[in-house]
Amino acid sequence: MAQTRPKPPLPYRMRDIVLPGDAACPGCPIPMAWKVLAAVFREKMILVIPACCSSVVVGAYPGNSIKASVVHVAFASAAAVASGIAEALKKRGVNDVQVIAWAGDGGTADIGMASLSGAAERNHDMIYIMYDNEAYMNTGIQRSSSTPFGAWTTTTPIIGKTEHKKDVARIMIAHGVPYVATASIAYPHDFYAKLQKARRIRGFKFIHLHAPCPTGWRFDPKYTVEVAKLAVETGLWILYEYYDGKIRLSGPSRPYMDPAKRKPIEEYLKLQGRFKKITPEKIEEIKKYTEMYWDWIKRYM
Amino acid sequence: MGKVVPITGNYAVAYAAKMARVQVVAAYPITPQTSIVEKLAEFIESGELDAVMIRVESEHSALAATFGAALAGARAFTATSSHGLLYMHEWVHWTSRARVPVVMAIVTRTIGTPWNIWPDHGDFMDQRDTGWILGFGMDNQEVFDLTVQAFKISEDPRVYLPVMIGLEGFILGHTTMPVELPDQKELDDWLGPRRQGYVIDGREPLAIGNLAWPEDTEEMFMDIQKAMEEAKQVIKEVDESYGKLTGRRYGGLIQCVGCSNAKYIAIAMGAWAGDLIEAVQKLRDEGYPVGVARIRFVRPFPTEDLWKIINGVKGVIVFDRAISFGAWGQIYTDLVAGLAQYTRNLPVISDIVAGIGGVNVTHTDFYKLVKNFVDIVEKGEQPPVFTWYHKR
Missing domain, CATH: 3.40.50.920 (Rossmann fold)
Structure with a gap:
């Protein structure tokens, strides 16, 4: 199988930019992802964070668990504030700092969708990262449009979510932005390479980062990376890049173009309490949806 | 000396923003504010004003982007009316509580329902609890003067609060009156460069808006109340120094x-x-x-x-x-x-x-x-x- 060759460590010193003392739950994927950001941009990044888990994770005033610039903003407006910052910096000739909108799935796929679409259409120079924990985790596990089919949340408490996950990356591709990618916290080297690529492109870059949440998905915090990895290995989460009008499948996902090489979806589902009550029919539906997702990917490769 | 031009109240606002040399304008059209945005777009595209125009997709984003630009060190401006102002209300509060100097013109218009484009002060008066300094003009000359003064007041270190300037839609907004524009050089010297409490531009790691405990939060808000008190004096000083420049004194508050x-x-x-x-x-x-x-x-x-x-x-x-x-x-x-x-x-x-x-x-x-x-x-x-x- 893939990923057997060990990778060199990322150029990041622990406790250098992402500091100890954050307010994350055990096993939270957010600081893991921030360490990858820090490996790329060091302190030369401005994170624009709307209401989401990260607004808390970063720590309470006067503390701050990231040695970089952080701008907390009202829920629906990460992309809009980042637009203003990016344009002002350009106007002032400041070009050594990366503007990054860092938002959850609610702040991106739901309440933030209009401002995201606006900023993407205007093609402001920023990287927008949607860290996707697939529900409103900060308010206590409510369904978002990015919650997958069949998942339990506190607002889909008995029958689970009856709609499929909104594919925000695909919506961003439809905006014609210069760079769109999916990533996973289980594959930091892949995420790192995508950030490196994105920083060299001018205009709007979108990265959809799959970020399993032990608290909300109901799994043991030690399995965060394992769950994220299984999402890729079962073919449920596909890692790719989109630029110059084409999709390029990323290394970790390449083997799974062949359905025979994918792990059974059940392996991914059974680790998570949120799928505890899922029926065989619903699992079939998820499999069908996954095939459709792969078909779409293949069409644009 | 300045020159007198016949312009509408909305154009008086646009001229004032131009002469204050705003660097970023983010705005969304709404009747009766629209001609401000249109005029500023014309100034920018013709090269008369060296600024960036962010043609946002909503008023919520208009003030969010204006805030972002101001936070990153640019003199930033926006304008709206009525429902636009209500739609951005969350950001009206956020901007003042972050102590970011911004100027916004409000071309007043009745709030619906029913749909109504005529002016009263309902939209403007709705902003009293937001922590913005709220000024209101009587004629187009005063609207121009107040708008340039708003930048000076907003960017005073004793204040560092955003400022709204009100004018009635149509009554002033679309009515042409003679307005004396000051000499650009003299105005530049009077207004001075952009000042603000802090700038987020990556030069140093800085965080703004982190979750704060009740006592810390309350102290931040107490400081806004103090700044409002100080603003009374600043408004009078600005009225006086602007009077020296133009001969027009209005008497302060x-x-x-x-x-x-x-x-x-x-x-x-x-x-x-x-x-x-x-x-x-x-x-x-x-x-x-x-x-x-x-x-x-x-x-x-x-x-x-x-x-x-x-x-x-x-x-x-x-x-x-x-x-x-x-x-x-x-x-x-x-x-x-x-x-x-x-x-x-x-x-x-x-x-x-x-x-x-x-x-x-x-x-x-x-x-x-x-x-x-x-x-x-x-x-x-x-x-x-x-x-x-x-x-x-």
């Missing part, structure tokens, strides 16, 4: 017409204060000892200045072009609350709510209403505390 020997004071804000002044002048000619205190700033509220004028008078008549349903007009409420700290023995104060929904109120209405008020008080009778003056 309020403008007084015939107040010194008045036994009655009429209070109003905005373009219709011009009609009120005209009516009062006629009444004075007829021997009625009435003066006008025109509100130029609603926040900070000019309590002290009003008390100086009102102390010793027999009656005060307040004209409110907005209503807090279930209570009174907002100027009346703030006035009475403010005066209570000076005396238990208030003069007779009446509140007239009028002009709501854009209903036209003329100098003959003001003449009638003020005359009637004075006549009643002189007879030793008590006029109604609250009247919704409506005509059809």
Whole structure:
């Protein structure tokens, strides 16, 4: 199988930019992802964070668990504030700092969708990262449009979510932005390479980062990376890049173009309490949806 | 010296933003504000104004992007009206609480439903609790002057609060009047470079807006209250130094017409204060000892200045072009609350709510209403505390 060759460590010193003392739950994927950001941009990044888990994770005033610039903003407006910052910096000739909108799935796929679409259409120079924990985790596990089919949340408490996950990356591709990618916290080297690529492109870059949440998905915090990895290995989460009008499948996902090489979806589902009550029919539906997702990917490769 | 140009109130705002050399404009069209954005877009595309225009997809994003630009060190500007202002309301609060200097013009328009494009002050008065400095012009010249002054006030280290400048849609917004524009070089020297409390541009790691405990939060908000108090002095200083530059002084937070020997004071804000002044002048000619205190700033509220004028008078008549349903007009409420700290023995104060929904109120209405008020008080009778003056 893939990923057997060990990778060199990322150029990041622990406790250098992402500091100890954050307010994350055990096993939270957010600081893991921030360490990858820090490996790329060091302190030369401005994170624009709307209401989401990260607004808390970063720590309470006067503390701050990231040695970089952080701008907390009202829920629906990460992309809009980042637009203003990016344009002002350009106007002032400041070009050594990366503007990054860092938002959850609610702040991106739901309440933030209009401002995201606006900023993407205007093609402001920023990287927008949607860290996707697939529900409103900060308010206590409510369904978002990015919650997958069949998942339990506190607002889909008995029958689970009856709609499929909104594919925000695909919506961003439809905006014609210069760079769109999916990533996973289980594959930091892949995420790192995508950030490196994105920083060299001018205009709007979108990265959809799959970020399993032990608290909300109901799994043991030690399995965060394992769950994220299984999402890729079962073919449920596909890692790719989109630029110059084409999709390029990323290394970790390449083997799974062949359905025979994918792990059974059940392996991914059974680790998570949120799928505890899922029926065989619903699992079939998820499999069908996954095939459709792969078909779409293949069409644009 | 400056030059006089015939321009609408909206263009006066656009010229003021241009002459203040704003670097970023983020705005969304709405009647009756639209021609401000259009004029600024023309200034920018023609190269007359060296700025970036962010043509956002909503007012919520308009102020969010303006905030972002201002945070990152640019002089930034936006403008809106009515529902646009309500839609961005979350950001109105966020911007002042972050202490980011920003200037926004509000071309007032009635709030729906029903749909209505005519002006009252409901949208503007709705902003009183937001922590913005709220100024309001009477004519296009003052709208221009107030808008450039707004940058100076907003960027004063004693203040560092955003400023809204109000003007009525159509009445000023779309009406052409002569406006004297100052000399650009002189204005540049007077206004000076952009100043703000902190800049987020990556030079040093800085975090703004982190979750704060109640005591920390309260202290931050107490500081806004302090800045509002200091702003009273700053507004007067700016009025004075701008007066040196242009010869135009308005008197700071309020403008007084015939107040010194008045036994009655009429209070109003905005373009219709011009009609009120005209009516009062006629009444004075007829021997009625009435003066006008025109509100130029609603926040900070000019309590002290009003008390100086009102102390010793027999009656005060307040004209409110907005209503807090279930209570009174907002100027009346703030006035009475403010005066209570000076005396238990208030003069007779009446509140007239009028002009709501854009209903036209003329100098003959003001003449009638003020005359009637004075006549009643002189007879030793008590006029109604609250009247919704409506005509059809």
